[in-house]
Amino acid sequence: MVGVMEGARGAPPAIGAGPLALDIAHVSHAFGARKALDDVSLTVPEGRFVALLGLNGAGKTTLFSLVTRLYDNVSGSIRIFGHDLRRQPMQALARLGVVFQAKTLDPELTVLQNFTYHAALHGYGKAEGRRRAEVLLARVGLADRIGDKVRNLSGGQSRRIEIARALLHEPRFLILDEPTVGLDIKARAAIVEVVRSLIRDEGLSVLWTTHLFDEVRPEDDVVLLHQGRVVTTGTGASIVAATGQDNLQAAFRQLTGTAAEEVH
Structure with a gap:
């Protein structure tokens, strides 16, 4: 309760x-x-x-x-x-992992580029950022979109990617x-x-x-x-x-x- x-x-x-x-x-x-x-x-x-x-x-x-x-x-x-x-x-x-109401992905970058940029902010290198991106995108059912530019995704797909990205640093x-x-x-x-x-x-x-x-x-x-x-x-x-x-x-x-x- x-x-x-x-x-x-x-x-x-x-x-x-x-x-x-x-x-x-x-x-x-x-x-x-x-x-x-x-x-x-x-x-x-x-x-x-x-x-x-x-x-x-x-x-x-x-x-x-x-x-x-x-x-x-x-x-x-x-x-x-x-x-x-x-x-x-x-x-x-x-x-804490955060998903804001406003869109926060860069539409001109690929999904992976968005992840690796965010990973760098948490102190992770490109290889670790990619590894985490692959695991988390699979978790939200979008592993096959890792190389797509965000602007080519639907609103729902972008939201799921934002959720996956919010989990990158393993918040509870x-x-x-x-x-x-x-x-x-x-x-x-x-x-x-x-x-x-x-x-x-x-x-x-x-x-x-x-x-x-x-x-x-x-x-x-x-x-x-x-x-x-x-x-x-x-x-x-x-x-x-x-x-x-x-x-x-x-x-x-x-x-x-x-x-x-x-x-x-």
């Missing part, structure tokens, strides 16, 4: 037993007078898929930027496998910001399955930010984020049961007071 069920203004979620890939405690963040996050606490247990679910503008990308240290958290704490992100940034980030925790935005249903399903297989087969921990309810399964841990605050946490099934609704989308609308036309 991510934590205990709570009301819209309740206490922060309880920390579960066992190792935590991510532990965020009482984090707030503002852009001038606008508060983007307000006393946010959540955890990602080791080996779990946690969906950070909220509408556009809920604060998901701001939280993502804090965890990846694009922004510096000045309130609360963020720990990755016990390493405080502010005090031990190198140790924390070494355990993967965070993805709206990774299926702009993809068709088939490509979205393929991306979700690749990530779930990494949890199932390799024990990775995952924080998956999304506004798409159909990407969340009943057994997944879910954090509902709305207007910068954690509304509730629990499995998808437990949130639905606690609200007496038929599905997670309806439960979300009830908990946030959101109109049906605002929720996709």
Whole structure:
């Protein structure tokens, strides 16, 4: 479990037993007078898929930027496998793989060239970079595209390559910001399955930010984020049961007071 069920203004979620890939405690963040996050606490247990679910503008990308240290958290704490992100940034980030919402592959380079460039940033030579690229591309079902230029790939294939590249330095925790935005249903399903297989087969921990309810399964841990605050946490099934609704989308609308036309 991510934590205990709570009301819209309740206490922060309880920390579960066992190792935590991510532990965020009482984090707030503002852009001038606008508060983007307000006393946010959540955890990602080791080996779990946690969906950070909220509408556009809920604060998901701001939280993502804090965890990846694009922004510096000045309130609360963020720990990755016990390493405080502010005090031990190198140790924390070494355990983190990141897939940004924006495309980050160079379209004019080949897939392999993108990998070897990224590998060099981690201190790996070309030979080791190629070896890791071959292993990881096979893992996401794209070993045969290693020599192709990125601009010749589909959006879904590019996303799978970005996931593979995020694993190049063997992180234990993967965070993805709206990774299926702009993809068709088939490509979205393929991306979700690749990530779930990494949890199932390799024990990775995952924080998956999304506004798409159909990407969340009943057994997944879910954090509902709305207007910068954690509304509730629990499995998808437990949130639905606690609200007496038929599905997670309806439960979300009830908990946030959101109109049906605002929720996709």
